[in-house]
Structure formats: C-alpha cells, structure tokens
Amino acid sequence: MNAAELAGFLRTRRARVQPMDVGLDEGGRRQTRGLRREEVAGRAGVSVDYYIRLEQGRRLRPSRQVVVALARALNLSTDECNYMLGLVGEAALAAPSSPATHAGALRLLSQLDDIPAMVLNSRYDILAWNRMATALVGDLESIPKAERNTLRWLFSGQAGGVSPQDRVQLGRGCVADLRGTGRYPDDPGVRQLVQELSRESGEFAALWARHEIGVNRTMTKRTVHPVAGFLELTCELLTIPESDQRLMFYTAAPGTVTHRALRTLRETAVEERLNC
Known part of the structure; x- marks a missing residue:
C-alpha cells in the first residue's frame, strides 16, 4: 500500500x-x-x-x-x-469483452505469412486466424462458430496429435490462466463455459477446484501433424490492449526440424491457394 x-x-x-x-x-x-x-x-x-x-x-x-x-x-x-x-494492492479491472476482433490484430494476421497465428478471447474462443493456422490445425471455417473453442477441444479429446502428457500440462496451464484472468464469475461467457466444462469433463472440474492461478504467455506444444509429422512449437500469447483478446502464434527455432516443417506447410498453403 x-x-x-x-x-x-x-x-x-x-x-x-x-x-x-x-x-x-x-x-x-x-x-x-x-x-x-x-x-x-x-x-x-x-x-x-x-x-x-x-x-x-x-x-x-x-x-x-x-x-x-x-x-x-x-x-x-x-x-x-x-x-x-x-x-492499494488490488488486481486490475478485467479488460472489456468484445465480440468483434480487434482491427489491428486482423491487420497483423494478414501480414504473418510464415507462422500460424490466431486471435483468442478470454474464453479461448478462436475469433480469427491466418492461412498458416489453417495449414497447421485444419479448416476452421468449416467448424461452427460456437464450437471453435480450444478448451472444449482439449478437454473433450479433440485436440488431435497432442501427446497425453502434453495435454495434461496444457490443460492445467489453460485452466489456471482462465481463472487468472479475473473474469470469473462476473463474465457471463466465462461463467457459462466453466459450468459446461465442469459438467462434461471430470478432469476440468478437478483442475478448476484446485483454484490455481496463472497467466499463459509462452507454452511448448508438441504435436503430430498429418503432413508435416512431429512438431515442437513455441506458442506465444500477446495481449491485445483494451480488450480481452490475445494474439497467439506458433514459432520454431531457425534450423530445427519444426522450422523446416513450417516452411513446408507454408509452401503447401501457397500452392493450395493458387490452385483454388
């Protein structure tokens, strides 16, 4: 104080x-x-x-x-x-929730040609993405808007290609991050998501009951891609000012197998776009 x-x-x-x-x-x-x-x-x-x-x-x-x-x-x-x-030693006010994707984030997405990137809100809903994200995770446009939620995928077993050990670590970190935003229980969207996942997933309910607090900024994600094979990606999250949205992008160290695989995915995405 x-x-x-x-x-x-x-x-x-x-x-x-x-x-x-x-x-x-x-x-x-x-x-x-x-x-x-x-x-x-x-x-x-x-x-x-x-x-x-x-x-x-x-x-x-x-x-x-x-x-x-x-x-x-x-x-x-x-x-x-x-x-x-x-x-006075109190946490900051939660950023306002917005259904519209931040214009600056959309411009940035359109210019990120080499790395997969997407915009998430505080509920982990995917709001926008670039072509490399499509190449990495699949055709998000074909998924109904209400189902484009990475937490739902993680706790329903739909996060394809992620090892069981990594999935446990990701789940624990994401649940701590969800609670750490300070939006629960005041944010109706976050409250509804927590209620639904608590009913549908015993694992989520147990993690939520631990009351762990954390903020996701950097994570390592290992996955097996159907085309590129094994990938070890660094997942970075950047807060978009004055909103509850974050820009999430995946990178790999230059010269690594994963870095070369991302370049291959980019070339594949370019070829598919030209053939459309």
Whole structure:
C-alpha cells in the first residue's frame, strides 16, 4: 500500500475535474480548483473525513469497491483506475469483452505469412486466424462458430496429435490462466463455459477446484501433424490492449526440424491457394 502516492494522485486528479464534467453546478465563484473534497466523497459514497484522510496520505487501505467508486467520481480512465488499484494492492479491472476482433490484430494476421497465428478471447474462443493456422490445425471455417473453442477441444479429446502428457500440462496451464484472468464469475461467457466444462469433463472440474492461478504467455506444444509429422512449437500469447483478446502464434527455432516443417506447410498453403 503506497499511501503517499495515492494521496498525491487523488489530489491532482480532483483538481483536474471541473464540476460541469460530472454534472455538478458550478455554484458561483469557487475557491477550489476542480472538485471540492466533499463533492468527491459524496459522488463516491464515502465520508468526507475518510476521503480527507486518504488525501492526507494516512495509512488507510481502501477496498477495491471504494477505489473503483473514487475512480468513477473523478472521471478516471480504466488505466488510471488500474493504477490506483495497484497502489492499494488490488488486481486490475478485467479488460472489456468484445465480440468483434480487434482491427489491428486482423491487420497483423494478414501480414504473418510464415507462422500460424490466431486471435483468442478470454474464453479461448478462436475469433480469427491466418492461412498458416489453417495449414497447421485444419479448416476452421468449416467448424461452427460456437464450437471453435480450444478448451472444449482439449478437454473433450479433440485436440488431435497432442501427446497425453502434453495435454495434461496444457490443460492445467489453460485452466489456471482462465481463472487468472479475473473474469470469473462476473463474465457471463466465462461463467457459462466453466459450468459446461465442469459438467462434461471430470478432469476440468478437478483442475478448476484446485483454484490455481496463472497467466499463459509462452507454452511448448508438441504435436503430430498429418503432413508435416512431429512438431515442437513455441506458442506465444500477446495481449491485445483494451480488450480481452490475445494474439497467439506458433514459432520454431531457425534450423530445427519444426522450422523446416513450417516452411513446408507454408509452401503447401501457397500452392493450395493458387490452385483454388
């Protein structure tokens, strides 16, 4: 808890907000620049004395609910609210869920010719992909949209070519990541997925009950491709800012068997496109 930093941040942000910005009457001539302390306290639903002590840097530890209320009262951005949450030792707000694929991610996908890549949301739904992803995992377009979910494939045994040992490790990491996003149980989509997988897979239910927390950033995935054979891929996940989406792409170290196999898959994908 960084009380001094929080105090300074609150003071500067209060001075920045004009009464008209938050629907308050200017009330004639004001000696205070920005909002008055009692106005912030009233809008946030806390006592004036409590808010004054926060601005004085007293060693209080406001709850997550209070911090979010103060952020609303001061018209803070999501980044600013998350900054305050970090000062009091709370996790950041979950990024908003969006059904549409981020435009920047789509542009990036179209330019990634050499490596398989796709866009996933917080539920592990596949939202978009490039030609190399099709060459690696198959024709995703032919799969109904509601079924393009990598967690469902993993826990239903449809993740073809993955060894049992790797599947266990992937499952454990993905479940910890799903819980670690902080979207459960508030996000209806994530909540529904957890309920369905808990009913359908005893393995998922057991992993979920362990309450492990983790964030997937880099994973190793070993699989057997029907054309390219054995592949040992590094799976990287990059967060797409201001959304619950992530860009996932597969790479292999230059000069390795898998790297050469990916080049072969690319050539095959190009040939198939030319023959269409």
